[in-house]
Amino acid sequence: MLLSTHVFGQRVDVSQSDSSFIDSIRNYEYQLEGLSYNIINGTDQLERITSCYYFIETLKSALKIPNSFDYSFDLLKTVSCINSDDERFRLFSWNLLLDSNKYMYFGAIQMNNPDSLELYGLYDSSAFNRDIIYGQFDNKHWMGALIYQMHHYKWKKQDYYITFGWNGQDHKTNRKIIDVLWFDEIGNPHFGEEIFDFDGDIQSRIIFDFSDRAAMLCRYDKYEKAIVFANLVPITPLLKGRFENYIPDGTYDYLKFDKGIWRRSKMMFDDRRKNSMELRKL
Numbered sequence: 001m002l003l004s005t006h007v008f009g010q011r012v013d014v015s016q017s018d019s020s021f022i023d024s025i026r027n028y029e030y031q032l033e034g035l036s037y038n039i040i041n042g043t044d045q046l047e048r049i050t051s052c053y054y055f056i057e058t059l060k061s062a063l064k065i066p067n068s069f070d071y072s073f074d075l076l077k078t079v080s081c082i083n084s085d086d087e088r089f090r091l092f093s094w095n096l097l098l099d100s101n102k103y104m105y106f107g108a109i110q111m112n113n114p115d116s117l118e119l120y121g122l123y124d125s126s127a128f129n130r131d132i133i134y135g136q137f138d139n140k141h142w143m144g145a146l147i148y149q150m151h152h153y154k155w156k157k158q159d160y161y162i163t164f165g166w167n168g169q170d171h172k173t174n175r176k177i178i179d180v181l182w183f184d185e186i187g188n189p190h191f192g193e194e195i196f197d198f199d200g201d202i203q204s205r206i207i208f209d210f211s212d213r214a215a216m217l218c219r220y221d222k223y224e225k226a227i228v229f230a231n232l233v234p235i236t237p238l239l240k241g242r243f244e245n246y247i248p249d250g251t252y253d254y255l256k257f258d259k260g261i262w263r264r265s266k267m268m269f270d271d272r273r274k275n276s277m278e279l280r281k282l
Contacts, residue, residue: 025071028062033075036094040078045099052096052106059092059108063119069112084161085152087112091181093122093147093165101171105144109189120189126167134204136192143167143191143205145177151220151227155260158182160193162227164219169209172244176218178206178227196255197263208232209243216248227255227262 035058038051062068069090073081083090093107107122124144129137137143145165152161160182167175180193192204210216210232218229230248239245255262 021066022071025062025065025068028058028065029071029073029075031058032062032073032079036076036078039094039096048096055094056106060119063110064117068117069110080147082147082150084150086159088159091147091150091163093145095144095146095168103144103168105142105146105167107142107144107147109139111187118187132205133207134192134194136190136204138191139189143177143179145175145179149219150181153257160195162220163191168212170212172212173209174212174214174216176208176210176216176229178218178229180205195261197261199264202261210246210248211244214247217252221254224254225256228252229254231266 032055035051035055039048039055042048042051062071073079079092079094081090081092089109089111091107091109093105095103095105097103105122105124105126107124109120109122111118111120120139122142122144123140125137125141126132126144129135129141129143132143143165145163145167147163147165149164150161151164152159154160160180163177163179163181165177165179167177169175178196179191180195182190182193184190194202194204196203196206198206208216208218208229216230216232219227221228229252231251231253232246233249234240234242235245235247251267253264253266255264257263
């Protein structure tokens with residue numbers, strides 16, 4: 001539905017005395033606000049799908065306006081819009097609830113290109129992708145998710161952007177996805193790279209499935225300089241492998257960057273907990 005598009009045009013600075021560009025984008029934002037509300041709250045599936053289609057077309061029109069990259073779209077409460085730390089691009093993502101109680105995910109990458117609108121649509125292929133743990137995918141085969149955080153780093157002159165996403169699998173199971181976005185030599189986006197060492201298993205992304213009744217912490221902690229995530233366990237050992245029964249056990253594991261690889265370690269904060277207990281004994 002959302003195609004990669006290159007719309008060439010000169011980017012100009014907008015001064016406070018000439019707010020015509022800002023006014024134009026704001027008018028589109030009001031339309032987008034109503035459409036995004038209907039995508040989530042429409043009374044039937046056809047209304048939600050139709051609203052999603054017009055949201056995509058309206059968003060593309062808004063982003064064609066000069067200086068649109070600098071506009072924050074704060075009114076869009078159900079749409080994630082995250083800028084990369086280096087301001088190279090920003091990533092939009094949102095979801096559409098189907099009558100089957102499953103979600104479809106949509107997204108777009110807007111590059112911070114001073115001479116043109118460079119926009120890459122993200123196509124949710126979660127249900128069709130093979131080898132989802134080890135595979136590498138382009139923007140047309142994205143592992144759809146609502147992106148809530150990004151972490152940028154550089155290794156051997158290559159920029160990497162770790163994305164953290166939520167996916168509501170179904171009415172019993174939720175999913176958190178740690179993926180990595182990178183751009184090839186001609187600027188095309190790709191997802192997945194074998195940079196995650198999960199207990200000796202080198203993976204292109206990490207996927208956690210857990211009960212939809214539970215909340216799972218999974219994010220980059222800039223103070224710890226680590227990816228921190230809750231450890232998931234079944235509510236009883238008899239339910240091992242049935243992920244609708246997995247919940248956090250109160251402990252946290254983490255991934256630390258080491259020579260190009262994010263390596264898993266267990267029990268983040270464990271040493272601090274021990275130190276705190278020792279201090280209480282004194």
